[in-house]
Amino acid sequence: MSTEVSTSPTSLIGQTVVPGDVVLDLSNMTNQTIKLGSGLRQDNDAISAMRAGKFRFSKPNKYWVESSHKRYIPRPEDTVLGIVVDSKSDNFWVDIKGPQLALLPVLAFEGGTRRNIPKFEVGTLLYVRVVKTNTGMNPEVSCTDASGKAAGFGPLKDGFMFETSTGLSRMLLSSPTCPVLEALGKKLSFETAFGLNGRVWVHAASPRVVIIVANALMNSETLSGTQQRIMVEKLLEKISE
Amino acid sequence: MEVDREDGRTPNQLRPLACSRNILHRPHGSASWSQGDTKVLAAVYGPKAGTKKNENAEKACFEVIWKPKTGQIGKVEKEYEMILKRTIQSICVLTVNPNTTTSVIIQVVHDDGSLLPCAINAACAALVDAGIPMKHLAVAICCCLADNGYVVLDPNKLEEKKMTALAYLVFPNTTLSVLPEGSSVAEGEPVEHGIITSVTHGVMSVDDYFLCVENGRAATASLSAFFRKNFQQSQRDSSKAG
Numbered sequence: 001m002s003t004e005v006s007t008s009p010t011s012l013i014g015q016t017v018v019p020g021d022v023v024l025d026l027s028n029m030t031n032q033t034i035k036l037g038s039g040l041r042q043d044n045d046a047i048s049a050m051r052a053g054k055f056r057f058s059k060p061n062k063y064w065v066e067s068s069h070k071r072y073i074p075r076p077e078d079t080v081l082g083i084v085v086d087s088k089s090d091n092f093w094v095d096i097k098g099p100q101l102a103l104l105p106v107l108a109f110e111g112g113t114r115r116n117i118p119k120f121e122v123g124t125l126l127y128v129r130v131v132k133t134n135t136g137m138n139p140e141v142s143c144t145d146a147s148g149k150a151a152g153f154g155p156l157k158d159g160f161m162f163e164t165s166t167g168l169s170r171m172l173l174s175s176p177t178c179p180v181l182e183a184l185g186k187k188l189s190f191e192t193a194f195g196l197n198g199r200v201w202v203h204a205a206s207p208r209v210v211i212i213v214a215n216a217l218m219n220s221e222t223l224s225g226t227q228q229r230i231m232v233e234k235l236l237e238k239i240s241e
Numbered sequence: 242m243e244v245d246r247e248d249g250r251t252p253n254q255l256r257p258l259a260c261s262r263n264i265l266h267r268p269h270g271s272a273s274w275s276q277g278d279t280k281v282l283a284a285v286y287g288p289k290a291g292t293k294k295n296e297n298a299e300k301a302c303f304e305v306i307w308k309p310k311t312g313q314i315g316k317v318e319k320e321y322e323m324i325l326k327r328t329i330q331s332i333c334v335l336t337v338n339p340n341t342t343t344s345v346i347i348q349v350v351h352d353d354g355s356l357l358p359c360a361i362n363a364a365c366a367a368l369v370d371a372g373i374p375m376k377h378l379a380v381a382i383c384c385c386l387a388d389n390g391y392v393v394l395d396p397n398k399l400e401e402k403k404m405t406a407l408a409y410l411v412f413p414n415t416t417l418s419v420l421p422e423g424s425s426v427a428e429g430e431p432v433e434h435g436i437i438t439s440v441t442h443g444v445m446s447v448d449d450y451f452l453c454v455e456n457g458r459a460a461t462a463s464l465s466a467f468f469r470k471n472f473q474q475s476q477r478d479s480s481k482a483g
Contacts, residue, residue, distance in 0.1 A: 012419060016473045019369060020377025022418035041334065041374070046420060050334055050374035052472045069372035071269045071288075073338075099288040099341045136339055 013057045017049040017065060024063065037064025038073065068167020072097040072197035074130050074139040079153075081161065081195030082141060084124040092120060094128065097163075097197040100138045104128060108142040110150035118155075125156045125201060127193050156193055159203030160210045166198045168221045179225040183232035184213055212239060247399055253456060255382075255395045255463070260362075260471050262370040268346075270371020274363035276395060278353035281360045283367035288341035300335040301343065305364075308348040321347075321357055328361055328381075328411055328438045334374040343373060354397040355383035357409050357440070362464070369472070378414035379437055380464040383407060384453035386445050392456050406443030408450065410457040412436060414465040434458065 012023045023040065024047035036042070039051035040063060049055065053067030072080070074096060082094035082102060092104040104126070106117045120126070128141040145151040172178050172194045177185075184190070190204035190213050200217060204210045216235055220228045246252070256277030265271035268284035275281070292302040305326045307318045314322075329345065345367065347360050358381035365379050385396040385407040393400060401407065413435055436454065445453070 012417060016469075017417065018378060018414070018469055018472055019375035020414060020416040022416065022420050025420050039374075046418075048376075048416075050337070050376075051372050052369045067372060069269065069370075071372060073372075099338050100290045135337075 012055050015055055016053065017055045018052045019048075019050055021049045021055075022046045023049055023055050032061060034061045034063060037062060038075070039065030039067060066167075068165045068170075070163075070165055070198065071099075072166055074098045074102065074133045074197075076130055076133055078130045078196040080128060080130060080141070080197040081156070081193060081199035081201060082126045082128050082197075084120045084122055084126065086122065087120060094126060094141060096128075096130070096139070096141065096195075097199065098139060102128075102130070102139045102141045104141050104143065108144060109154070110144050110148060120155065125159075125161055127153050127156055127195070127201075129153060156201050156203070159191070159201050160214060161199055161201045162214055162218065164198050164200055164218065165221065166196065168217075169194045169196055169198050169200060171221075172200070172217065178220075178228075180216055180220040180223075180228040180232055183229045184216055187236050188213065208239075212236075246393060248397065252391055252393045253460060255460060256397070258464070258467050260366055260467070262366055262471070262475060268367075268371075270367045270369070270373070272363050272366035272370055273350070274359055274366055275350075276355055276359050276362075277397060278351055279355055279359045279397075280350040281356070281363040282348040282350055283360070283363035284346045284348070285343060285364075285367045285371040285373065286346070287343035287371075288338045288373070289343070290341060292340055292342055296342075298340045301333065301338045301341050303329050303333070304342060304344050305329070306344065306346045307360075308346065310349045310352060321360065324357065324409075324438060324440060325361060325364060328379060329364060329368065331437055332365070332375055332377060332379045332413075333368065334376055337374045343368075343371075352398065354399075354401045355395050357381070358383045358395075358411075361411055361438075366468070366471070377416060378465070378468055379411050380414050380461040380468065381409065381411045381438075382457045382460050382464065383409055384457045386443070386449055386453065390449075392449070392452050394456060394460050404443065406441065406445035406449070408442075408445070408453045408457070409438070409440040410436060410454060411438035412458055412461045414468060415462055 026045040040047055041050050049065050051065050051067050053065040056066050057063050080096045082096040084092050085095050086093040094102045094104050096102045128143055131142045132140040143153040188209050190209055193201040202210050202213050216232055259275045262272045265284055268286050270285035273282045292298045296302040303326055305322045307322045345364050361381035385393050385404045387393055388405050
């Protein structure tokens with residue numbers, strides 16, 4: 001086994017890092033402002049990884065560790081799928097798969113006033129945006145975009161929701177459109193919502209299509225772009241017989 | 242100089258390692274770790290909201306549940322739980338998710354010596370799989386002082402019974418660093434030379450203990466490399482899609 005791990009590589013960008021790896025040395029990049037994303041922490045002049053994953057860099061100055069988990073850590077401006085677990089006079093309590101339940105203020109809707117508070121039963125699926133994630137407080141979510149418009153946020157009626165890893169939902173949301181969605185969309189008509197917390201909602205006219213799409217998405221996690229297309233083609237062939 | 246071991250290994254030779262992660266469906270992170278015939282399954286749930294009574298709510302809290310192969314847990318298992326909990330607390334970043342509890346469940350599949358180090362390695366792999374923020378990894382090794390004065394590593398059950406003393410040692414893993422060589426030192430020694438946990442049984446002289454530490458540390462380099470290789474492999478599997 002190789003023991004050359006203690007040598008100093010010049011850059012770890014694009015490589016797999018494990019917790020404890022020092023990925024950046026601030027002492028020789030003093031004239032820059034950098035932004036650190038998830039999975040990194042600062043210890044004096046050294047930036048080290050807290051999670052295992054791929055170390056990524058995006059121009060001009062963003063650094064983060066990309067990994068896939070079953071658990072979601074809320075971040076501001078993430079769009080997630082939450083489930084209502086309780087409703088109080090000021091807030092709804094929403095489960096977004098994070099360490100704590102999230103608060104959805106009853107006025108955080110487009111044109112929300114005290115007079116038109118929506119009624120959500122326990123178990124309602126909502127498409128929401130994370131607003132605040134202060135430590136020591138429950139995260140806050142909202143059903144409006146930054147300018148106060150509904151913008152598609154709100155309850156998702158009917159359809160089918162399943163849980164995946166955060167990595168898969170990120171892949172499905174990436175642009176250009178993920179191959180599996182593109183291939184499915186050519187033949188079938190359906191509606192989807194992906195939350196960055198690893199929840200996926202699928203809605204279509206017939207339950208048959210919902211099941212096909214859901215299975216295709218769940219199977220695509222470990223496949224490459226071409227493999228995804230082949231998988232979808234085979235699937236569609238099978239059902240058209 | 243040669244020490245005869247039952248299975249024909251050299252004194253510093255470890256048994257074959259195997260590790261697979263994300264094998265259980267329900268937990269947020271899981272791993273199975275085996276060293277020879279010793280095999281342990283670890284599952285991580287959480288972080289969940291709230292801490293238990295008598296725990297510091299301003300930090301992340303950990304609970305360890307030890308499930309023996311058969312029967313109920315006794316004093317030894319309680320001690321293992323305690324050691325494991327302290328070890329985990331010292332390698333994880335506790336301030337990122339305050340007022341949360343993370344459960345680590347250790348299921349012993351088969352015990353053929355070096356059980357606690359195997360469990361620590363399994364727990365560490367499961368924590369990484371769950372994405373719990375960690376300062377660094379921990380690699381654990383069992384060093385055993387045979388009655389003829391030699392130190393053997395990673396003993397099996399038979400050797401454990403025959404030994405005069407044994408030490409469970411946990412070290413930080415060898416890390417990659419972009420810092421210039423030799424700058425990651427704490428009090429004149431590289432970080433990976435620190436000891437996270439040390440548990441000894443039986444009687445051994447100070448010199449023997451230091452010999453154990455030295456031999457153990459030398460072996461952790463290969464354990465660290467194994468950890469890293471394992472993560473790189475699983476990353477490659479999942480990143481094919483991206």
